[in-house]
Amino acid sequence: MASELTTESYISHHLTNLTCGKTAEGWTCDPYKVDQMGFWAFHVDSLFWSIGLGTLFVFVFRKAISKNSDASVAPSGMQNFVEMSIEFVEDNVQSLFGSVKNTLIAPLALTVFVWILLMNLMDLVPVDFLPVLAGHVAYAIAGDAVEWIKGPESLYFKVVPTTDPNITLGMAFGIFILTIYYSITVKGLKAFVAELTLHPFGKYMIPINFVLEMVNFIAKPISLGLRLFGNLYAGEMIFILIALMLFFSSIPIGVLGFGLHLVWALFHILIVALQAFIFMALTIAYLAMAHETEEH
């Protein structure tokens, strides 16, 4: 029943999320009914990996503490990694945040960094491996019971959560809310509103000021989310295109594809870590801005 595999279907298969939502007939994950779901639909694959990797982060870090909470014993193994990450985050918070004391910032930065790093690292798993596995598992378990699963190929499954704009923008949105919260609690509502309305042009141009400042204000979370999404999406896209060389062309080009895959994977490690770091650094920077009372 599987439709014939073409370049186009292969790419679109890899770029479509497993979406579950409510249609007129009730809840379904049928990929052909995504259009009917509207806003209240969930990318189950993205959320699965996002929550799974977040839990992995919590589990690993929690285990590192319970294993060795005695300061007189030298740390070893995973604890070294955990403490290294924390030191790295502490340094960054220290340099960007300076003297302002806020105990939430460092844990937030740590969570964001490690979590995004883990999600980005899913990009290094060969593009077909997990989707095909998930498809076969789903078909074996629920093939006959669920009407829309017609074969292992009919299940869409995207592995890298950060190639889903919902995930990246969702995190940026969470940080945006925190920014607003701290802007209001630290500076006071009056100072926060004044910041948005009284410059660059002074109090007689409040509407223009507000529009300009609002663009500036909203651009921050959107650019934060889209930057991460864009980088990872492009990386994923190149992996898919390289994978195409293996499946849809002659043997020499397939061999070249193997080489290219290796090269791109090595290069991608840099992007994976760099984007996680940038997201963390900007998170800290935006929250630091929320704590600063600007003088004009």
Added chain:
Amino acid sequence: MNINATLIAQAVVMIVFVAICWRYIYPPILSVMKEREKRISDGLEAAKKADDSLEEAKLAFDKELNQAKAEAADILDKANARASQIVNDAASKAEAEAEKILTSASTTIENETNKAKEELRQQMSDIIIDTTQKILGDEISKEKHEEILKKAAEEL
């Protein structure tokens, strides 16, 4: 690539994970790290202190040693001086003694000589008087010619 409720779900999930990290993960690890850091710096400080006191002890030891050496040298000098003084004293004493003995010996010799001379003179004059008496008979008496005899004795 639709924007849908996943966004809100992810924001909620993020808040949950951040809260877990904030409450249960970050503070305990950080406190262990801080405590260890403190222990290490304390240990280093203690090591430095021990090093310092070792240095101090070494200095004190050197000082003591030098002092002892100086004292020993001093004692040796003194002993040497004393020994040479004793030797000198003994030598000068012996010299003096020798001188004394020599002097007394020569005095004795002189006395003896004088005595012998006197005796000799006496005997001589006696012999002479005797002889003269014998020759001259009684003409010359000892009493009569006392003066002449004395003169003669003196000339002898």
